[in-house]
Amino acid sequence: MIPALSAFIGLIVLAWGVGIPALDSAAGALPWAVREQALYLSGLLAIGLMSLAMVLATRPAWLERPLGGLDRIFRVHKWAGILAGVFAALHWLIELSDDLLKSIFGRGERPHGEESGGLLENLREAGEELGEFAIYLMLAMVVLSLLKRFPYKFWRHLHRAMPVLYLMLAFHAAVLAPVEYWTQPAGALLALLLAAGTVAAALSLGGRIGRERRVHGVVTALSSPAPDITEVTCRLDGEWRGHRAGQFAFVGFERFEGAHPFTIASADRGDRSVRFQIKALGDYTRQLSNRIAVGQAVTVEGPYGRFVLGRHDRQAHQIWVAGGIGITPFLAWLEALHAHPDEAPAADLHYSTRDRAHDPFVARLETLCAGLPSVTLHIHDSSTDGLLTAERLSALHDARQRAEVWFCGPRGFAEQLRAGLARAWGRRLRFHQEAFELR
Template sequence: MVFILSSFIALLTLAWGLAASVDGGGGASLPWLIREQALYLSGVLGIGLMSLAMVLATRPAALERPLGGMDRIFRLHKWAGILAAVFAALHWLIEMSDDLLESAFGKTGQVPEAHFGALLENLRDAGEELGEFAIYLVLGMIILSLWKRFPYKFWRYLHRAMPVLYLLLAFHAAVLAPPDYWARPIGWLMGGLLAAGAAASVLALTGRIGRDRRVSGVVSSVASPAPDITEVTCRLDAGWKGHRAGQFAFIGFDRIEGAHPFTIASADRGDQTVTFEIKALGDYTRRLATRVAVGQPVTVEGPYGRFVLERQDRNARQIWIAGGIGITPFLSWLDALRAAPDSAAQAELHYSTRNASHDPFVERLQRLCGRLPSVELHIHDTSAGATLTPEQLAASLPQAGRTEVWFCGPRPFGDQLEAGLAAIWGRRLRFRREAFEMR
């Protein structure tokens, strides 16, 4: 992710630099010239990154392979949006700095004001007003996105306003960009990004995101294996093309509420059925058990993701680690391996749970792994003090060669394991994880 964003920012900066190098500045003094070019650069970076975020918000399945999965696309979308807001805020601050420069250097040496026809002048005035208004709202949206205590159900509705705000900012960028930009690489690049971002906004506003991967179905069973777990099985229409073990999908029970992403916890048996194990982690999921009934219509969009069994490195030791509801992709893996137990790779499966005696997945894991001799199950009951640590894993494989760790669970837990194992095993470690954060 860091490489992609850095490369994207570098490309935009290079295009701006090429344009700035041929701009004589019209006799402006250095402080005012620096302000003008900083204003342009911050604007280019802000709207460029926001265009990227808008395109990634359309859930482009074609980019899953090069970008590593839809979970990473969501993470890239999030950070592109955050950086866009940072540069937008910087752009606004630079715009407001004219009074400070006047007090320090006087009005002498200001960049000569360009004059345009009446129509373009009116458009530029409108673009400036709308852009300032949209920047305030975008900054507020980013703050709410980062404030985890802000209820997700409200955040989702506010987030739907982003395409409109983007279109306002795209208009601002198009009419206020220097006219000579459009005859240079910076203009060609910005034109393409603005067109792509506008198209993505239209897709979002018309409800067409993911439509070609969306199928209808009905709820065939609902169960509560534990007070905070709702198990929902859906029978889907013929449009469902199946899934690979470990993928996720967006499931919607209510048109107003919209769809939410959950990992598919069952293998693809070719019978158009999918099962989800949904943990009560918020208002929506806590009420789900009482709001879903057998026979209820459902829509499922997907599948997405590359946290899949087929991507294992057969020449590396396999360690699978799950924390809490992060066990769901591994349930799907084990379910898929039941059909061909002899093909299962040697693996250690570590499941960390808060209370093993009350965890409905423990017995299921024991049953599934009992039929797969090559998968060695380890249950870590944190209520009994059995916390999984990097040192424990390293001690169990003192002579480890190349090792591939697959992790799904709470991010702090994953960060601790990844950092600890990397320090012990170094380049012998490949740590794969599901970056499953939708906000």
């Protein structure tokens, strides 16, 4: 995530730097020239990152390979939006510094604004007003996105306004950019970003995001293996492309509720049947078992994700770790390997549960692993054994051997394992994590 955003920001700064005019060092001119260039650079970074966020919001499947999956794409999208808000706020503060500079340096040889009139002048005035209004709203959206206590069901609807805010900011950037920019690298890059962002905004407003990967189906089976787990099996129509074990999809049971991402907990058997194990983690999922029924229509968009077994390093020891509902992609892995047991790698599957005796997945895991001799199952019951830690995990494996960890579970659990295992294995360890978050 960090390298991708750093490279993108570096590209914008480079384009700005190539076309920056020479600063006039005459008395009183330098502070104003610096302010002007800071205003341009902060504006370029704000609209550039906002354009990137808009493009990534369209769920571009072609970027999954270079960025490592849709979960990583959404993380870049999130931080691009946050940084866009930071630079937009900086841009606004620099604009307000006019009176401060006057009081310190006087008007001096302040850079003159571009001469314009008629329609262009009216467009510039409209662009200034729209931009200021949109910046206030965008900053409010960024704050709400960071407030986890703000209910997702409300945030999701507010977030739909982002394409409109983007178009307002794009108009602001287009009409207020210096005329000479359009013949320089900064202008070419700005034009490309505005075009891409505008197309993405139009796709979002038109409800076309993910439409080519969306299929319809019906719920064929429904059960509750545990009080907080809803198991849903769906049969999809002929347009379903199939999936790889470990991938996820956006599932919509109700039109106005929208789609939610769930890991596909079953292997692809070629019959267009998919199964989801949905844990009650929020208002929607807690009520789900009472809101759906067998025969009900369902919409599934996908599949997405790169948490797939085919990417494993065949030269490294495989350590698979799941916490709670994070076991779902591994259930799909094990089912898929049952069809081709000779392809199963030597692996240790560690499943951390709060109560082994009442866990609905333990018996299923034991049955699946019994048919795969190369996969060793380890059940860690936190109620009796305490939490699974990096130290306990390291003690069970040879840290001198190259290892590859695949993890799916709570974020805090992942962070402590990643840090602890890195200390034990160093560069001999690779850590893969499904890190999907909608906000």
